[in-house]
Amino acid sequence: MSKNIRFFSIFILGFTIYYFFDLFCFKSIQQFSKELFHSKAIAHIIAYLVSLVPLVITLKILFPKKDILNLFSLDRPIIKGFVLAFLGTLPMLIGYFIHFKINITINTESLFINTISSAFFEEIIFRAFLIGTLFRFTKLGFLSSVVLGSLLFAQVHLYQSQKTKELIEIFAITFLGSVFFAWVYFEQNFNLWGAIFLHALMNLYWEIFNVSENVSGNLHGNLFKFLSLFLIIGIIIYHRRKNKIHFQITWKSLFIKSTEAQS
Structure with missing residues (x-):
């Protein structure tokens, strides 16, 4: 039971951090990247890559031995x-x-x-x-x-x-x-x-x-x-x-x- 509680707690926390980070920071990162690279497409990719960090960390905490x-x-x-x-x-x-x-x-x-x-x-x-x-x-x-x-x-x-x-x-x-x-x-x-x-x-x-x-x-x-x-x-x-x-x-x-x- 404790193993399941740990899994779902980390999973939910990780996604919650991602969700609010994406909600409040995605557009700012996108705008900054667009001004830096003068490309809306590149800015879109960078914003997504940065916002994915909490999810990557969550999965590595849950499955440290598995390849990302x-x-x-x-x-x-x-x-x-x-x-x-x-x-x-x-x-x-x-x-x-x-x-x-x-x-x-x-x-x-x-x-x-x-x-x-x-x-x-x-x-x-x-x-x-x-x-x-x-x-x-x-x-x-x-x-x-x-x-x-x-x-x-x-x-x-x-x-x-x-x-x-x-x-x-x-x-x-x-x-x-x-x-x-x-x-x-x-x-x-x-x-x-x-x-x-x-x-x-x-x-x-x-x-x-x-x-x-x-x-x-x-x-x-x-x-x-x-x-x-x-x-x-x-x-x-x-x-x-x-x-x-x-x-x-x-x-x-x-x-x-x-x-x-x-x-």
Whole structure:
């Protein structure tokens, strides 16, 4: 019991420090870095890297003998993650190309921030640390592990609108999106690269085509997005069944696992 109390106390304290550090210092670090390097993209990366320090320290305290890349699930095959994401999001790419015009006013730095940088760091923070650590190293099941991280993930995307209806839609979509990214991450044997590339490519296609002003989307925008989600689910299920690989998420691991998952 004392071991569990120590684990969750350090975990919660570490994330709380990160949360308030990010809340009060992220924009200041970003602004300072932008003035120093004259690049919004570089400033965005630096601000994220600095804000990640409390999470890195937390994981090293909890698992001093484990490699930090393993703890953040970044030591898995990158190509495997990219192939799944690219094939899975082809319905979005093809559908958007047919139904929407290309956005010719894209700023390259903003595109980088909204696709590559945001996807990479958000997956590290929410999926690898906040959700993944709980599922991989405790007896908490999938739903028990995913709720808090997905609620916070949805909350940080509410800046996209001021309208009540759209806010509800944005919250619901990003919450469910977080659950889906976590499932992909777990069922790829804790390969975070699949979720990172999936997140980045979905954001990329949404940005380069005039789909919608925010994530709530529209009929065709969401239709092709859901087709991609179903295709990704199908690819993962087919691959695991064909190779007789047991699923990480089953009825027996929804709330409490009988044994701790091994990474």
